[in-house]
Amino acid sequence: MSVAAATAPTRTTAVPVLRGYRFELVKLAAQWRLRLVLLACLLAPAVYTGVVSRQTSLPADAVYGRWMGQSGWAGSLVILVFMGTLVLPLLTCVVAGDIFAVEDRLGTWRHLLVAVRSSRRIFLAKALAALTVTLVLLGALVGSSIVGGLVSIGSHPLPGLDGHAMGSAELCRTVLLAWLTALPPTLAFSAVGLLGSVALGRSPLGLLMPVVLALVLEGVQLMPVPAALRVALPMNAFLGYRGLLTSPTQLETLWIGVGVSLSWAALATYLAYRLFVRRDFTDLAYDGSGRRFLVAGLAPLAGLVVLTTFSVAVATGATGSGVDRAKLETALATSFSHLYVLQTDELHRPAVTKEQLQTSARCDKGGDRVDDTGPGADWRCVVTWTLPGASATGTAIYQLDVAADGRYVADGDGPKAVNGYFPIHTPTGDAPNPLWQFDGFVDLLDTPPRGTR
Amino acid sequence: MPSTAVRARGLTKRFGDVVALDGVDLDVSSGQIHGLVGPNGAGKTTLLGLLLGLAVADHGQLEVLGAPAGESLALAGGVAGFVDGPGLYPSLTARQNLSALASLRGRVDGSRDAVDELLGRVGLRDVADDPVRGFSLGMRQRLGLAAALLGEPRLLVLDEPANGLDPAGKRQVHRVLTELADSGVTIILSSHRMDDLTALCDEVSLLSVGRVVFSGPVQKLAAESGELDHRLVTSDPAGARSVAERTPGLRVLTGRRSGSPADDGSLFVRGPQASVEDLVVRLVGAGLVPRELGPVVSQLEAAFLALTGAADEEEDAR
Structure with missing residues (x-):
């Protein structure tokens, strides 16, 4: 080897971020665990939608689960529901939650720093690489779930969450947009993963931080917390897509979710960056610091929750649970009228329009002794409508199970000829009466739903 | 450069x-x-x-x-x-x-x-x-x-x-x-x-x-190693100890054991190189056969122990 002939001292310049980014991608691509995860993302949704769509028992607990046998688009929406509970946070654990910790585990920090010469650029390269891989995994889930559903069932119309009929073109656009709305909260959980990975090093808690956060937030969502707090949590942003499935769309909650998620992503990334560039890499005993994580990591995020909750409450005037009688009556009447039109069409009866039906609903929660507000399975509603040319009004009874996040399941309670169970012959095969059981949702924020009635 | x-x-x-x-x-x-x-x-x-x-x-x-x-x-x-x-x-x-x-x-x-x-x-x-x-x-x-x-x-x-x-x-x-x-x-x-x-x-x-x-x-x-410890194996350990004790500048170490079975019958001495060489002459003169003689640790190791104070700690432990 010949020695460099330089005589004057020269300084090593830091490696450009792009080279560091490629280096990180090479390392991530070589991990068999990530390869398995990618394979699972490519196959599992397609297999699930393909198999479950052909079953007689469908996952009716999930929004659109009961429609999986009738339209290939329903499968992708069901997968999206599952993803938003724990799967996407889990994916961010595998990628972002490990991308810094792996260097601690392998003892390669000093080696990497000597090569790159800039902790700031290492952070950027790692964060970008984690983002890229997360996007690839998310893309695989989207593609697989859509392809699986369309191949097994085909592209057929579906009712929206307000019952309005959606054709293939609208479904394609809406399903893709729905998946796109999952991106901001996924970024938020990725950033939390980066923070855990930087702050807690080899600790399993650092790796699992996004899932731990998701579980905590799920727990909060199950409690009767005010609507302003509920929509100010990044977990709620996974539900924002529901506003796209109505006509007209209800985007207020969606935009708030996007804003909240991006705030979380920005703050958690900044906190991770600050912790990382201040780390002393010559301290061989360093293995993360729980105390530092609490003070410099969790405390600012808790502060963000308080700030966003306050902002949402002030901006929207939302108080209480966000579920009340007026909203339910409006939402139920709207869905009923749309689905009645669909039922009429499927039964080849004389066509009617939503406007001709003049549908209204009257709801009560738990009898006279209970306030007609808040979630619960004890909502009972009477829907009335008028057919064109008829002097009498029709009535139908529904039992509503209303969840704290605003979703409800309406279960027909008679008369059987209207909302009981009976199969209907459709071009895609036998389907249950659309008025028998259906999903809907109410906007938790206090602004009145638009375009209902 | x-x-x-x-x-x-x-x-x-x-x-x-x-x-x-x-x-x-x-x-x-x-x-x-x-x-x-x-x-x-x-x-x-x-x-x-x-x-x-x-x-x-x-x-x-x-x-x-x-x-x-x-x-x-x-x-x-x-x-x-x-x-x-x-x-x-x-x-x-x-x-x-x-x-x-x-x-x-x-x-x-x-x-x-x-x-x-x-x-x-x-x-x-x-x-x-x-x-x-x-x-x-x-x-x-x-x-x-x-x-x-x-x-x-x-x-x-x-x-x-x-x-x-x-x-x-x-x-x-x-x-x-x-x-x-x-x-x-x-x-x-x-x-x-x-x-x-x-x-x-x-x-x-x-x-x-x-x-x-x-x-x-x-x-x-x-x-910097100073006086080195030596291990001595002879045909007559008792006789060798007696000779070593009479050799000027040399000290017989008691209780010095590495724990190795090979140390059985060994004699450990400490002193300057000249005294160790004198010991060999005296052993031969007394009709004893020195079978093995060498420093317990290398000169560098001894210097390391001496300069870092580890030798003193070892001595104190004994």
């Missing part, structure tokens, strides 16, 4: 209340192999970390390849090496590790030929396509050395480069390092192994609790 590759004056580094380096002075000439030796916690890795630019000293001045060390990670070009293990990615193969690193550093020849040449130099060409996760510690050390050689450094900083190497691997690494030094590359390495230092280093610095207690040629360090 400056004649002094590394010049440190009064380097001090603390980690909280722990003083890792306490006023360290160091001079390493270009093209020299300089050893850092000292007990655990002496500050060797911290000093190597400063040389690699992983941290900056709290006080003092450090000049590397003619450029003063300023902020962290901003050292002179041409410095490479590793501390605290060679830093490899187990899911990548040996070749992929080097190629990815070459690509990361840029302006480094990461072509297959160049990588293969480096792998051949450290004796790993046959396992170039094997994942590093299956490598032994010695193989990792050699691959770490190859990684450090990417980009033809002018100063190589290595933390325990011979750790885990078998005799053949050690010879290979020694040969590579010697060739590098011959071509003008300065090498600073830490080691616990005195035989490595003797075989490789022109000069050594001995650190103890953050201070340099010796710095200079290896031969000079050996002279």
